[in-house]
Amino acid sequence: MTIYKPSKNARKREQQALQQLGEHLIPLKPEELDAMGLSEDLLEAVRAAARMKSREALRRQKQLIGKLMRKADADLVRARLEQLGARERGEKQLFARAEKWRDRLLRGGFDALQEFTAATGHDDQELRELLRQLDVTVNERAEKTLKRQVFRRVHAILVKIAP
Numbered sequence: 001m002t003i004y005k006p007s008k009n010a011r012k013r014e015q016q017a018l019q020q021l022g023e024h025l026i027p028l029k030p031e032e033l034d035a036m037g038l039s040e041d042l043l044e045a046v047r048a049a050a051r052m053k054s055r056e057a058l059r060r061q062k063q064l065i066g067k068l069m070r071k072a073d074a075d076l077v078r079a080r081l082e083q084l085g086a087r088e089r090g091e092k093q094l095f096a097r098a099e100k101w102r103d104r105l106l107r108g109g110f111d112a113l114q115e116f117t118a119a120t121g122h123d124d125q126e127l128r129e130l131l132r133q134l135d136v137t138v139n140e141r142a143e144k145t146l147k148r149q150v151f152r153r154v155h156a157i158l159v160k161i162a163p
Contacts, residue, residue, distance in 0.1 A: 016066070018070060022042075023065065026062075028067075039068070042068040042072055045065050048061060087089065098158050109131060113131060120159070122160070134150065
C-alpha cells in the first residue's frame, strides 16, 4: 500500500488558506480574540498585526500568523468565526428593524405605535411620551434629540423581545 503525500501546490494552497483564516482574526475585538481559544503565540501575533501600520511589516506578520495557524485547530477557529459572524448579522438585522420601526413611528404617530405594540406585545409609556413630545416640539435640535431617543427606546424594546 502506497501512501501519497500531497503535492507541493496542494500544501501551498492549504498554507495560504490557513493564512487567510488567520487574517480574519486581525480585526476582531480583544474580548472576541480571547474567546477564540488561540495559543499564546498566535494570540500575540494577531494582536501585534492589529497594531502595525507598515504594509510590509503587516505582510510579514500575516505570514507568521499563517505559520502559527498550522499548529492551531483550524476547524475550531472557523466555527468560532462563523458564530461571531452570525451574531453580527443578527445585531445588524435587529438594528435595521429598529430603524424601520422608528421611521414608521415618526411618520405614523400613534396609529403606528398601536401597530408596534401589537407586533411586540410591549406597551411602552416612555415611547408614548417621546412621541407626544415630538408632536409638540418646535426646536429643530430638540426634535433631532427626541428622534434619537425614540430609536434607542425602540431598539431596547426589540432587544428585550429578541429570541
